[in-house]
Amino acid sequence: MLNNILIGVFVVVLAGAGGFKLLTLPQRLGPDQIAAEGSxxxxxxxxxxxxxxxxxxxxxxxxxxxxxxxxAGGDPLKTDFGIFxxxxxxxxxxxxIGGWSLADFANALQRGVDPEGRHLYPAFPYTSYVRMTKEDVADLFAYLKTLPPVAGKAPANELTFPFNIRPAVGLWKLAFLGDGSPVADLPADASEAAHAGRYLVEGPGHCGECHTPRGFAGAGGLETGEWLAGAPNPEGRGRVPNITPAKAGIGSWSEKDIAYYLESGFTPDFDSVGGPMVEVQENMAKLTDEDRAAIAAYLKAVPPRGDGEAAAER
Ligand code: HEC
Ligand code: HEC
Structure with missing residues (x-):
């Protein structure tokens, strides 16, 4: 009897382990999703x-x-799950990544899989980069190759249990990694600029990763019903603001105000940008006026959130 139970437990554990292994196999991009090497x-x-x-x-x-x-590696990224x-x-x-092929790079950037087949943590926002075109991925890879090679490895992550179980990231991805758009279609009269801005915000810009709340106590995927409606600050104190065109967000900002903020770091009340947005703003300042205007147009075209349900469903 005891033997049977033990065998039963053993079989269940084995099947579980097999299932876990199967479900956490790396999912790579198909060849048609990767631009030609060197292009x-x-x-x-x-x-x-x-x-x-x-x-x-x-x-x-x-x-x-x-x-x-x-x-060669960034500042420690402190989160509730440990330090990345x-x-x-x-x-x-x-x-x-000097020895990587374009396919290696594309799989890291858009599938969160490294060349050895290890799952990368979504602290690396591939959940947004997955929406980039394969041409942009190839162009980015070509640009990275022009930068100086630097010796030295960054320190290993210091994560708490159970977040330190890397293969489990495979399960997380099955649930939360997809390349669909997080918002329903933009209004029919949305400008061409708003559509261009949509790509920049939802794809490379990964603005939603900070400005949208996550399920499962912050460990899950983005709550797309609350797209850009503000969220707890992943790096600690305070909140990341609502940037939808609602009263609770930046409804009172004009498109010009938004573009100017991204360029200069000044809000319409002449406050200056702070916290983790500082670096984002410095990066945005390197884009063209046209790209910043596009981002601004998109932020004015997304559904307003946070003024209460009635306003949200307008
Ligand atoms: C919010 C922080 C963040 C941003 C922004 C970010 N990364 Fe990362 N990236 C990470 C972290 C953290 C890891 C390691 C994840 C892990 O340990 O699993 C990583 C891993 C990677 C890897 C895999 C490296 C390896 O040795 O396995 C590549 C390639 C990469 N990032 C490229 C990029 C590129 C290109 C961009 C810009 C388009 C970018 N990252 C933007 C945080 C970031
Ligand atoms: C790393 C997290 C992070 C990312 C990524 C991020 N933001 Fe922010 N953002 C913040 C924080 C935090 C603030 C609040 C800044 C402050 O306190 O001054 C902010 C503020 C803003 C504001 C001003 C809102 C207000 O009410 O003052 C705008 C507009 C904005 N972000 C747009 C964007 C856009 C567009 C992107 C993508 C290109 C983006 N953000 C990406 C964290 C982020």
Whole structure:
């Protein structure tokens, strides 16, 4: 009897382990989702690099000028789950991604899978980068290759149990990684600029990763019904503000106000940008007026949230 129970438990555990293994296998991009090797254009890629804010997590924040392009690893990223360290993504052959193919890079950026098949944590916002075009991914890769190779590995992550079980990220991705748009269609009269801004915000800009609340006590996916409606600050105190066109958000800001904020860091009341938005704003300042205007147009076209249900469902 006892034997049977033991065998039963053993079988269940084995099946569980097998199931876990199966469900956590790395899911890679198909060949048709990856641009041709070598097709990237570094000049175009620089725009995507700033829109994507790679420096914010892969270079130290105190680095200025050219030093800011030494992507040997970023400041520690403190979260409720432990401390992440953005790794070395400089083109160094051993310590960075100098030996990677475009397919390796695309799978990291859009599937959160490294060349060894390990799952990457979504602190790396591939959940947004998954919406980028394969051309933009190739251009970005070409640009990264023009940056200085830097030796040295970033420290390992220091995560608490159970978040330190990397294969479990595979399960998380099954539930939360998709390339659909987080908002229903924009209003029929939305401008071309708003549509261009949509790509920049939902894709490379990954604005929703901070400005949208997450389910499962902050450990789940973004709550798309609350898209850009503000969220607890993932790095600690305070809240990330609502940036929808609601009273509770930035409804009183004009498109010009938003674009000016992204360029200069000044709000319409001449307050200056603070907290984790500082680096985002510095990156946005490197884009063109046209790109900032597009982002502003999109932020005015998304559904307003946070003024109560009636307003939200308008
Ligand atoms: C919010 C912070 C953040 C931003 C922004 C960010 N990354 Fe990362 N990135 C990370 C973290 C953290 C990891 C490591 C995740 C892990 O340990 O599983 C990572 C991992 C990577 C890896 C895998 C490296 C390896 O050795 O496995 C690549 C490639 C990468 N990022 C490229 C980029 C590029 C390109 C951009 C800009 C488009 C970018 N990242 C923006 C935080 C970020
Ligand atoms: C790393 C997290 C993070 C990301 C990514 C991020 N933001 Fe922010 N954002 C913040 C925080 C925090 C603030 C509040 C800044 C402050 O206190 O001055 C903010 C403020 C703002 C404001 C001003 C709102 C107000 O009421 O003052 C706008 C507009 C804005 N963000 C737009 C964007 C856009 C557009 C993107 C994507 C390109 C983006 N943010 C990406 C964290 C983030």
């Amino acid at each position: 990237g254009d570094a000049v175009r890629g620089e725009r995507i690099f700033w829109a994507g804010g790679c420096v914010s997590c892969h270079a130290p924040s105190r680095a200025e000028g050219e030093d800011g392009l030494r992507l 360290h953005g790794p070395n993504i400089s083109p160094h052959p051993d310590d960075g």
